[in-house]
Amino acid sequence: MAEIALSxxxxxxxxxxxxxxxxxxxxxxxxxxxxxPSGCGKSxxxxxxAGLETITSGEISIGGRVVNDLxxxxxxxxMVFQNYALYPHMSVFAxxxxxxxxxxxxxxxxxxxxxxxxxxxxxxxxxxxxPRQLSGGQRQRVAMGRAIVRKPSVFLFDEPLxxxxxxxxxxxxxxxxxxxxxxxxxSLYVTHDQVEAMTMADRIIxxxxxxxxxxxxxxxxYNKPATVFVGGFIGSPPMNFLQxxxxxxxxxxxxxxxxxxxxxxxxxxGVRPEHLSFCEEGAAVLSGKLxxxxxxxxxxxxxxxxxxxxxxxxxxDGGREVPAAGARVHLSCGAEHLHYFGADGKRLPD
Amino acid sequence: xxxxxxxxxxxLPYLLLAPQILVTLVFFFWPAGQAIYQxxxxxxxFGLSSQFVGFGNFEFLLSDRYYLASFKTTVIFSTxxxxxxxxxxxxxAVMADRVIKxxxxxxxxxxxxxxxxxxxAGVLWLFxxxxxxxxxxxxxxxxxxxxxHVLNDGEAMGLVVVASAWRQISYNFLxxxxxxxxxxxxxxxxxxxxxxxxxxxxxxxxxPLLSPTTxxxxxxxIVYAFFETFGVIHTITAGGPQQATTILVYKVFSDGFVGQDxxxxxxxxxxxxxxxxxxxxVQFRYIERKVHY
Amino acid sequence: xxGMVEKHGLGIWLTHLGLIIGIAIICFPIYMAxxxxxxxxxxxxxxxxxxLPGGHFIExxxxxxxxxxxxxxxxxxFNSSVMxxxxxxxxxxxxxxxxxxxxxxxFPFRMAFFWMIFLTLMLPVEVRIVPTYEVVAGxxxxxxxxxxxxxxxxxxxxxxxxxxxxxxxxxxxIEAARVDGAGPVRFFIDIxxxxxxxxxxxxxxxxFIYGWNQYLWPLLITTKPDMxxxxxxxKQMFPSGDDIADWPVIMATTLLAMLPxxxxxxxxxxxxxxxxxxxxx
Numbered sequence: 001m002a003e004i005a006l007s008x009x010x011x012x013x014x015x016x017x018x019x020x021x022x023x024x025x026x027x028x029x030x031x032x033x034x035x036x037p038s039g040c041g042k043s044x045x046x047x048x049x050a051g052l053e054t055i056t057s058g059e060i061s062i063g064g065r066v067v068n069d070l071x072x073x074x075x076x077x078x079m080v081f082q083n084y085a086l087y088p089h090m091s092v093f094a095x096x097x098x099x100x101x102x103x104x105x106x107x108x109x110x111x112x113x114x115x116x117x118x119x120x121x122x123x124x125x126x127x128x129x130x131p132r133q134l135s136g137g138q139r140q141r142v143a144m145g146r147a148i149v150r151k152p153s154v155f156l157f158d159e160p161l162x163x164x165x166x167x168x169x170x171x172x173x174x175x176x177x178x179x180x181x182x183x184x185x186x187s188l189y190v191t192h193d194q195v196e197a198m199t200m201a202d203r204i205i206x207x208x209x210x211x212x213x214x215x216x217x218x219x220x221x222y223n224k225p226a227t228v229f230v231g232g233f234i235g236s237p238p239m240n241f242l243q244x245x246x247x248x249x250x251x252x253x254x255x256x257x258x259x260x261x262x263x264x265x266x267x268x269x270g271v272r273p274e275h276l277s278f279c280e281e282g283a284a285v286l287s288g289k290l291x292x293x294x295x296x297x298x299x300x301x302x303x304x305x306x307x308x309x310x311x312x313x314x315x316x317d318g319g320r321e322v323p324a325a326g327a328r329v330h331l332s333c334g335a336e337h338l339h340y341f342g343a344d345g346k347r348l349p350d
Numbered sequence: 351x352x353x354x355x356x357x358x359x360x361x362l363p364y365l366l367l368a369p370q371i372l373v374t375l376v377f378f379f380w381p382a383g384q385a386i387y388q389x390x391x392x393x394x395x396f397g398l399s400s401q402f403v404g405f406g407n408f409e410f411l412l413s414d415r416y417y418l419a420s421f422k423t424t425v426i427f428s429t430x431x432x433x434x435x436x437x438x439x440x441x442x443a444v445m446a447d448r449v450i451k452x453x454x455x456x457x458x459x460x461x462x463x464x465x466x467x468x469x470x471a472g473v474l475w476l477f478x479x480x481x482x483x484x485x486x487x488x489x490x491x492x493x494x495x496x497x498x499h500v501l502n503d504g505e506a507m508g509l510v511v512v513a514s515a516w517r518q519i520s521y522n523f524l525x526x527x528x529x530x531x532x533x534x535x536x537x538x539x540x541x542x543x544x545x546x547x548x549x550x551x552x553x554x555x556x557x558p559l560l561s562p563t564t565x566x567x568x569x570x571x572i573v574y575a576f577f578e579t580f581g582v583i584h585t586i587t588a589g590g591p592q593q594a595t596t597i598l599v600y601k602v603f604s605d606g607f608v609g610q611d612x613x614x615x616x617x618x619x620x621x622x623x624x625x626x627x628x629x630x631x632v633q634f635r636y637i638e639r640k641v642h643y
Numbered sequence: 644x645x646g647m648v649e650k651h652g653l654g655i656w657l658t659h660l661g662l663i664i665g666i667a668i669i670c671f672p673i674y675m676a677x678x679x680x681x682x683x684x685x686x687x688x689x690x691x692x693x694x695l696p697g698g699h700f701i702e703x704x705x706x707x708x709x710x711x712x713x714x715x716x717x718x719x720x721f722n723s724s725v726m727x728x729x730x731x732x733x734x735x736x737x738x739x740x741x742x743x744x745x746x747x748x749x750f751p752f753r754m755a756f757f758w759m760i761f762l763t764l765m766l767p768v769e770v771r772i773v774p775t776y777e778v779v780a781g782x783x784x785x786x787x788x789x790x791x792x793x794x795x796x797x798x799x800x801x802x803x804x805x806x807x808x809x810x811x812x813x814x815x816x817i818e819a820a821r822v823d824g825a826g827p828v829r830f831f832i833d834i835x836x837x838x839x840x841x842x843x844x845x846x847x848x849x850x851f852i853y854g855w856n857q858y859l860w861p862l863l864i865t866t867k868p869d870m871x872x873x874x875x876x877x878k879q880m881f882p883s884g885d886d887i888a889d890w891p892v893i894m895a896t897t898l899l900a901m902l903p904x905x906x907x908x909x910x911x912x913x914x915x916x917x918x919x920x921x922x923x924x
Contacts, residue, residue, distance in 0.1 A: 380774075464852070488690040
């Protein structure tokens with residue numbers, strides 16, 4: 001069991017820097033999800049922790065030990081890959097046992113540990129099969145099993161569910177989370193799927209363009225996004241954004257302390273779709289035309305085109321009546337639900 | 351095309367490459383260098399010393415009646431082998447592609463000659479056409495044609511061509527058949543619906559679509575005829591009669607080992623080196639194209 | 644072209660007929676060789692020779708195998724096997740390890756080595772006969788298995804084939820292996836080698852045929868009859884001058900010379916075709 005510390009971790013390929021100094025502390029037994037769009041550097045960061053990429057500068061330590069110059073096998077980690085990376089010519093048993101065999105673990109103990117993992121993952125009937133004879137979900141479990149038998153102090157997951165279909169993904173999501181809880185092994189989990197991030201993480205690291213934009217619990221990230229990017233990325237449908245000037249007349253905006261330079265002047269206001277609601281013309285903050293309403297059952301997503309052409313999404317309870325498409329609608333919002341961002345995209349102090 | 355992850359090891363890669371590089375240096379580059387070096391010298395008859403002649407050996411070769419004749423022989427021989435072998439193979443492949451039942455049995459019956467060594471192919475055909483005992487030669491005689499490839503230039507050429515082409519048919523057949531089977535059926539069916547006859551469909555649709563295969567085989571067959579048919583010629587005619595079947599590779603051998611004319615043989619090796627280089631470049635460009643398309 | 648419209652009736656029968664005629668023509672030389680290997684010398688010497696096999700099969704083949712003309716064919720078969728297997732295994736081993744080095748390592752002069760190997764494509768034995776002979780003679784390798792095998796074991800084709808295959812192996816496998824604690828040697832032996840089995844087998848078939856069928860090289864460097872390989876030994880069985888050749892024994896030898904590679908092609912047709920196609924990529 002171990003905690004992980006990243007301090008000012010940077011990565012460059014030649015003159016191009018792709019990771020711009022990431023800091024994070026991961027507590028023992030915690031499951032941290034690194035989430036971000038493709039190309040944001042999340043996989044690179046994970047691979048640096050794994051020892052598959054060199055660290056250009058900064059420091060990574062696992063369990064208090066700086067691992068910058070250690071080989072992957074010396075870092076006491078296990079990794080689950082996106083395409084599972086199972087050895088195609090080995091049986092399920094051999095795949096799980098390979099790392100132990102190399103480490104010189106006695107045969108009887110290998111059999112016992114693989115047996116335990118197989119039982120935990122319900123893989124016992126498949127131990128003699130080759131990976132190609134398994135379904136996607138089963139292969140995923142073997143990849144998990146290979147990580148578990150090692151009893152590492154850190155699990156690294158690189159988009160482990162992205163090759164599965166939607167239904168299986170939801171199921172495996174729960175399984176991985178449950179397993180991680182049970183084993184209480186510190187875990188780093190990379191995904192581009194913000195739902196996965198929200199549902200699995202103890203804490204989330206949101207990455208964008210090689211920077212860690214925010215580190216926090218799922219709800220704190222959702223409720224208080226640190227940047228415009230985080231607000232737009234976490235939450236589905238995403239947060240609505242408006243130029244602050246558009247709301248000036250409404251009287252909703254609170255006073256923002258004009259502290260420093262123009263970068264911190266109020267620029268953008270964000271509001272979650274569930275915090276907008278339809279109202280009478282008199283109470284309206286914004287007005288526009290309802291373009292389309294997507295009824296999802298439990299909720300309905302109404303797409304509203306404001307008078308100046310800007311689009312907003314309104315989330316309404318599924319049982320509620322929604323105006324017909326094409327109708328003129330008026331929206332209101334509580335002042336306490338507004339998020340304030342400066343010209344540099346950063347959240348302004350509350 | 352590079353690996354994202356590689357091993358870091360200073361010594362191991364060199365150790366892994368060592369055997370291949372060593373063999374290459376000792377048995378490829380050193381001899382090739384020797385050939386280039388020797389091509390600029392004429393050794394005295396006793397092999398005690400040699401005299402530098404620069405491009406003398408080349409000048410001599412390129413004005414040598416026999417060498418030029420050998421060049422011409424090689425061109426004629428290669429053309430005939432290529433045309434005969436590819437033509438026969440294409441004909442067989444088109445038919446094998448048409449039948450569905452038994453197609454794999456036909457394939458099995460047609461691929462094995464590839465495994466027959468050129469020298470063995472030579473002996474097989476020599477036996478049938480041997481002027482004294484050969485069955486075919488005897489029947490030809492019975493029909494009034496006096497076959498004797500030992501004396502007749504044209505007959506000798508014909509025989510080495512047939513024996514060389516025979517052995518290469520299976521190779522061409524396999525690639526033509528694969529090429530034909532890769533043509534989408536719908537294209538041919540569309541042409542059939544347009545009312546094109548079989549022959550018309552073949553020449554206007556199938557053959558053009560087969561052209562990458564054909565071009566590839568063309569290069570392979572030329573290389574084969576140039577360099578790999580030594581065994582056929584050595585067993586059937588030994589270059590005769592009067593050098594009528596002495597192709598360039600055979601001449602390097604006979605001048606170098608039989609005639610002991612080392613300077614000339616080395617110069618010939620160098621010229622052949624250029625021919626191989628040229629063919630390799632052509633082949634390589636083709637491969638590149640294949641990758642891009 | 645299997646989507647042809649004229650699939651029924653006369654057309655298809657004519658196609659079958661055409662194929663059968665073609666195959667008959669192609670097989671005819673072998674058939675005649677077989678007939679010749681089952682009859683007696685006088686039957687051949689007085690043309691036309693018989694068209695049907697005779698009753699001297701065992702006699703002729705026994706004579707060839709145990710006695711031959713210059714040396715017993717059994718010995719030549721053994722020499723051929725050693726040469727063919729030596730060349731095949733040698734080529735595969737040195738090619739697979741050099742491809743491994745080129746694909747999975749970064750080191751100075753990597754590309755220089757790559758091009759050096761590539762250039763050997765342009766240097767077939769036939770082109771550099773005399774100087775290569777001199778090098779081998781200089782090492783005292785004439786009339787030796789080493790001399791037969793070693794100069795032919797470098798292979799650009801096999802190296803490229805393995806390189807091509809290694810490049811298709813997903814990067815994640817090497818990463819998984821590294822996380823599992825495997826170093827370069829273990830990764831090669833435990834993972835890459837077993838994954839290359841089919842490619843090795845296909846290459847084995849092609850290279851075995853190549854090695855077995857060598858003619859010019861053994862012709863040059865074996866001067867003692869007991870070092871002759873079977874493919875080159877056939878030619879040595881023909882008498883010089885006007886003596887009548889011992890055709891039944893020669894033809895029996897010819898068939899024996901064809902047997903191993905032909906059997907390999909027929910029984911491993913799938914691998915053979917794969918090897919052929921891959922090695923031309």
